[in-house]
Structures are given as structure tokens and as C-alpha cells.
Amino acid sequence: MxxxxxxxxxxxxxxxxxxxxxxxxxxxxxxxxxxxxxxxxxxxxxxxxxxxxxxxxxxxxxxxxxxxxxxxxxxxxxxxxxxxxxxxxxxxxxxxxxxxxxxxxxxxxxxxxxxxxxxxQSYRMGPQDFTANKEDGIAIDWPVRYDEIAPWYDYVEQFAGIAGNRDGLSQLPDGQFQPGFELTCAEREFKARVEQAFPGRNVIQARVAHLTAATQEQRDLGRSNCQLRNRCHFGCVYRAYFSxxxxxxxxxxxxxxxxxxxxxxxxxxxxxxxxxxxxxxxxxxxxxxxxxxxxxxxxxxxxxxxxxxxxxxxxxxxxxxxxxxxxxxxxxxxLMDHVSGASASGLIHGFENRSVYGRRPGGIYIPRYANITERDKPYKRGFGYQGGATPLGNAGGNMAGIGRAFKEAHSAPGPWRVNIGAFGEQLPNPxxxxxxxxxxxxxxxxxxxxxxxxYGENEHVMLEEARKDAVAMLEAAGCTDIVSNPVNLTAPGNRIxxxxxxxxxxxxxxxxxxxxxxxxxxxxxxxxxxxxxxxxxxxxxxxxxxxxxxxxxxxxxxxxxxxxx
Amino acid sequence: MTTRREVLQGLIVSVGGASLLSACGGTANITPSTRNELRFYSPEEFAFIDRISDLIIPSTETPGASDVNVAGYVDALMSEWANTSTQRRFRMELAEMRRLLGEDFLGLTVDEASQRLAEFDAAAFDRRPPRYGGYRSLKQLITQAYFASEAGALQEQGWVAVPGRWDPCVEV
Missing domain, CATH: 3.50.50.60 (FAD/NAD(P)-binding domain)
Known part of the structure; x- marks a missing residue:
């Protein structure tokens, strides 16, 4: 019983x-x-x-x-x-x-x-991810292929609510999306320049589990659309993000x-x-x-x-x-995690009289290109970048000046900064x-x-390359004041x-x-x-x-x- | 594309909403110290912090740091947030700052004090790496405390509790 x-x-x-x-x-x-x-x-x-x-x-x-x-x-x-x-x-x-x-x-x-x-952040795995172990001769083969899981991605996306753009990338398949959060003007510029300089790379909207066009099923559960507050780590009375x-x-x-x-x-x-x-x-x-x-x-x-x-x-x-x-x-x-610790940021110019309204829950994503559209890498697998290009805004006091000018500078949009940071694949190791x-x-x-x-050799080599790639993309986008600290791998587990x-x-x-x-x-x-x-x-x-x-x-x-x- | 006018109209509506929210939300979770009931700083230290906070963020069309008792907030932070080693460091660095700005600093006119602090501030930021770390730390606390105040967030910064929509490119 x-x-x-x-x-x-x-x-x-x-x-x-x-x-x-x-x-x-x-x-x-x-x-x-x-x-x-x-x-x-x-x-x-x-x-x-x-x-x-x-x-x-x-x-x-x-x-x-x-x-x-x-x-x-x-x-x-x-x-x-x-x-x-x-x-x-x-x-x-x-x-x-x-x-x-x-x-x-x-x-x-x-x-x-x-x-x-x-x-x-909500992304599908792509066909290459399910065959990677087999092709590389690492660990064991997945017993599942992308086509078998694709309808289940459709199923959970429709219920959960994923905001994103259909980008038509084979390595990061599109899903059942609600309208995404559009790129900022600086991100559009960054995208154009990066994609021109690196034809195998793409800059897309982050895909995030937020409602932007809540369905009847979602409303029946008491959920409503994202209100652009970016208070998600504190809960959400609108129940706009999936949990x-x-x-x-x-x-x-x-x-x-x-x-x-x-x-x-x-x-x-x-x-x-x-x-x-x-x-x-x-x-x-x-x-x-x-x-x-x-x-x-x-x-x-x-x-x-x-x-x-x-x-x-x-x-x-x-x-x-x-x-x-x-x-x-x-x-x-x-036991695996993703590995970060390679990033770059820089100022992007031409948007001084522009700002944004609202605090969106995700920025840009640069899907993996290493060993997909670009070959001959000194490492296996690859990484995606998360980031964004937004006005610097409130510097929290860490800037020169006193008086009215200093006070008002904190409410001005300020220069725009691009930042991107890598999330890399960790190889399985028994x-x-x-x-x-x-x-x-x-x-x-x-x-x-x-x-x-x-972490093994592959993660270390890969993140060094990810840092160089990040700087190269910011340079190609015409950024100045580029800052990219030496690679410092996140501790295993840190990406949760x-x-x-x-x-x-x-x-x-x-x-x-x-x-x-x-x-x-x-x-x-x-x-x-x-x-x-x-x-x-x-x-x-x-x-x-x-x-x-x-x-x-x-x-x-x-x-x-x-x-x- | 949204114009600045529309953005401001959006702000006005949302600000009203935020005020309503605060009216329902009860008392603040932090109680800034008052001049007469300090929890960490001495009255002399407090007077100094009050002075420089109001020089850094003066009253303009919106309230300044003194108006919203930023020095009292910093005193509360030292008493409630900082551990003993942070407390010791802030106190030591404050003494150094007072020495560098001169014994007569509190007695100066606003213009005189402002000029002296501006020079000191410039020196703190004009090198790599910047120096006067104690001043820069305190300046950050002052600034953050100011923009965390109701007047700083709503009136000066136009903070909106519930933007409700995303506009990725606004003319300003």
C-alpha cells in the first residue's frame, strides 16, 4: 500500500x-x-x-x-x-x-x-551539443539527439514563456518565443560592426524566461507581463518570470x-x-x-x-x-558547471543624446561560434557571451567632481558602455x-x-582565447577605453x-x-x-x-x- | 522612438505610484542618526561629514545631501553595516581627510570650502591608481545614501518604480 x-x-x-x-x-x-x-x-x-x-x-x-x-x-x-x-x-x-x-x-x-x-537566460541546446562527446571521443555519447527533444522544448517554452527573437541559427535553435526585448541603439551598432568583421559570429537578444505577451494559460495562473523593473532577484509580484x-x-x-x-x-x-x-x-x-x-x-x-x-x-x-x-x-x-572569468568592456560612441527607458531583464547574447562557424581553435567546444550596451548612468559616486555638476551627472545617461563575458563549456571528467x-x-x-x-587544460586555454576574442570584437566595434582584466576562472560551481x-x-x-x-x-x-x-x-x-x-x-x-x- | 516629453510624462505617473507605495509601506528600514543621537561618529566628525556631503551634493532645484540627512545615514551605516575593522579604517581615514583639508575647514564660507574640497577631490581622482582611498570610499557612501533617499531617487534621479515597458532608444 x-x-x-x-x-x-x-x-x-x-x-x-x-x-x-x-x-x-x-x-x-x-x-x-x-x-x-x-x-x-x-x-x-x-x-x-x-x-x-x-x-x-x-x-x-x-x-x-x-x-x-x-x-x-x-x-x-x-x-x-x-x-x-x-x-x-x-x-x-x-x-x-x-x-x-x-x-x-x-x-x-x-x-x-x-x-x-x-x-x-533560456537557450536550447543545439544538434551539435548532443553529438559533441561522440565526435570528440570524450566521455560517453548522449543517448538522445536534438530532434527527439525539440518538441519538448516547444512544449515547455509555450508554458514557461520565453521572450526572444527568432534568429535562425542552427547551433542555437529558435523556439516558441514571446516578443523579445529589443536591442538598444548601441547594441544594434555593435551587432552590425561585429557581424561585418566576423561573419561567423552573431549578436542577438538574450532569450529570457519573462512574459511579454502572457497567454490565457499564463494569466489563469495569476501571471502577467514583465514590468521592466529588474527586481527579479527579490521575487516578482507580477509573477512575470518563470519559476x-x-x-x-x-x-x-x-x-x-x-x-x-x-x-x-x-x-x-x-x-x-x-x-x-x-x-x-x-x-x-x-x-x-x-x-x-x-x-x-x-x-x-x-x-x-x-x-x-x-x-x-x-x-x-x-x-x-x-x-x-x-x-x-x-x-x-x-560534475560540471559553466566557466566564466573572461570578459571585456569598453565605451561605444555616437549615442550621447540617447538613453533607454525601463530596466530590462537581459541584454545581448553572442552564441557559440568556436568549432562551429570558426574552426582550428586550440581548444574543444566553445562559449557564448552574455552582455549588453547601455548608458553608464549612475556611477555610484566613483567619479571626480563635486557640486551641481557632480550631482546632475548621476542622472544623465552618460557614455554608453559595452560589456561581454564568456560562459564556457566544461568538459566532463570522471x-x-x-x-x-x-x-x-x-x-x-x-x-x-x-x-x-x-578545471582542465581545455577550460584554461578556451577562456584565454575568449578574452582575446572579446577584446577583438570590441575593437572591431570601434570601442575605446577597453578594459579586459587577466583571465581569472570562476570557481567550479560559481555559475550555479x-x-x-x-x-x-x-x-x-x-x-x-x-x-x-x-x-x-x-x-x-x-x-x-x-x-x-x-x-x-x-x-x-x-x-x-x-x-x-x-x-x-x-x-x-x-x-x-x-x-x- | 519616445521623446523626452513622453519620458517625463511617464515619470510623473510612475512617481505618483511610487509615492503611494511608500505611503503604504510603513517606516523605512534604516533609521538615519540625528545630530543629537549619533551612533558612531563624534559630533565633530558628524559635522565634517555633513559639510562635505553637502558640498558634494548641494541643494539645487532638488534637495541636497544635508536636507536628506545623508550624514545621519552614513552614521547609521557605520553602526549597523560596518564591522569593526571597517569602522576603524573609516575613522582613521576621516581623521587624515580632516587634517589634509585643514583645521579651519568647518569655519570656511561655502565658496571657500567648496574650492578647497574641489582641489582635494581632483587630486583624489587624477592619478592611476587614484589616491585618497578613504575619501573616495566615503564619497561613494555619501552619493549612494543620497540617491537611496526618497528625494534623491525620485526628485533628482527620476527613478521609476514600475517602468512598465522597454524603450531601447530614447532621445534625451
Missing amino acids: TDFDAIVVGSGMSGGWAAKELTEQGLKVLVLERGPEIRPERDYVDQLPPWQQKNLDRISQEEIEQHYYRQYPGVAYAVKESNKHFWVKDDEHPYETAPDTRYDWLRGYHTGGRSIMWSR SLHATLPAAERTGNLTMMHNAIVQSLEYDETSNRVTGVRVIDAVSNEHSTIRARLVFLNASAIASAMILLQSRSEAFPNGLANRSDQVGRN DNRVTLHPTKTDKWGNPQALFDVS HEMGSCRMGSDPDSSVLNNYCQTHDVPNLFITDGSFMTSAACQNPSLTYMAFTARAARHALNLLHDNQL
């Missing part, structure tokens, strides 16, 4: 999708969220005007030293006094790193997980089939050797410390690439002494892994994560794109998941967070998690109907 048809572990970007798809097809679904509940009307702070923010919205320095010593340095642009409750306190959620390595594990535990705080809290969880809720449980930390999965099935989930109440086991016919792990792997590693049995569904020994390995710390535990008695992740810890593949001996994100070893166990990624590509990955989750849920439902689970 089971308590639910399905349990979804995690309510974030992918867990919300699993909950939506499974409940809409009639399953009774329990979503376990390890953190407390977020209620927008109570917990969002996006409507605070500057004069109601405390201390210039800076977290006090003592509090950073005490509670946010990893979160704040990792993501200072988004962790503020008013929204610090969206981020974990490091002293309450410790982890370890191998000697001479650093790992930035940046996260929030609450309803919607990091879909509350993400930066909303589990704005979209998928409300959709699941209205079916009447959803049960949400907060403060529910999953310790491990219960496994029955006779049937070779997961039978339940062992849960610790984060507040009362009570332990319980909840049973279901189907389990989706959506706890993040790190936490899902750790849950498997903690689920040991005679049949799986190295962790559940880990006969391949690949659980926790091949030695880059998360394991359970042999002795250290957290306050609930669960093993702490132990990270051992380093955790991927690859339970990779998919055709061979159960070398992969954890099959082509539907179903574990090879245990048929009723699916993992559809970033764990499944066989390679990282260089695009921001959330949209891909959504598409694979929706597809996996449909597959699981089909198997359930056929009594194969």
Missing part, C-alpha cells in the same frame, strides 16, 4: 515540472521540499523602494562573516540584505572541498528552490492532486530487492528532527545534481553497496566529483558533501549550473540514466535535474532540464499505464 502515486524530491526548476506533468495526468503526487515555504505576498521584497531598504541593501559585514561567507562572495550581485532569506546560511549548511580546490555551492532551500533566484512558484507548482496545485511538504529533508531512498523497486523515501523533518518513511510507486529525484547524487550515495543496501542505482560507479562523477564526507555530518546527521572539482552527476547513456556499465532519465538499475526511479547532463554545452541549462523533465514524466506515465513500473 503506498501513500502516493509518485514522490518528487525537490520543488525547484525541474521538480516543479515533474509535479505539474504527473499531477495533470492524474497521479497523486507528493513534493518534498527541504526548506520552508515561500509565500510571495509575505516573502517577496521586490516592491521595496530604495529608501525603504536597510543599509543600502547591504548585508552587514559581521553577518556575512558569520552566515554568508560562501554565498555572498559567490553571488554578491544577488545576495542583499532584503532578500538574504532566499539563500542558505553557510554555517547551517556546511560542505567540504578537497585540498587545493574550491567549490562554490550557491543555493537556497525553500519552495521553488533556485528558480526563485535564477537569472532566467516553480509562479507557474508549475500552481498548475499542479489546481489539479487537486498535489501535496506539498516543506522542511522535509530526504535522507535516503528505501529499496526492495525482491521487486527491484524503490518503495519509499526516508524523510527527516528539518524542524522537529522526526524520521519517517513515505511510500510511493514512482520517485523523481529533482534535488539538484549535487543533492540527488548524495541521496543515491546515502541509499546503500546489499544489492547496492556503493549507493542506489550506482552499479556504473558514475553517481557523483563528471575525477570531478562529489562524494559523501567520510566523517563530517550536518546537524541532521547526514553526511556533508565533499567536492573535488578542478550544476550538471552531470548521474549522466545518461546507452550503456548501464558507464551511465546512471537511460535516454528517458530513468535509472538503468531501478526502473521506477527517475532523475531529471541537472544530474542527467552527459555534457554541459555552453548554454544556460534550465530550459533543457525543463524539457527533459516533461519528457521523462510522460515516459514514466506511459510505463505506469502499461504496468511496467
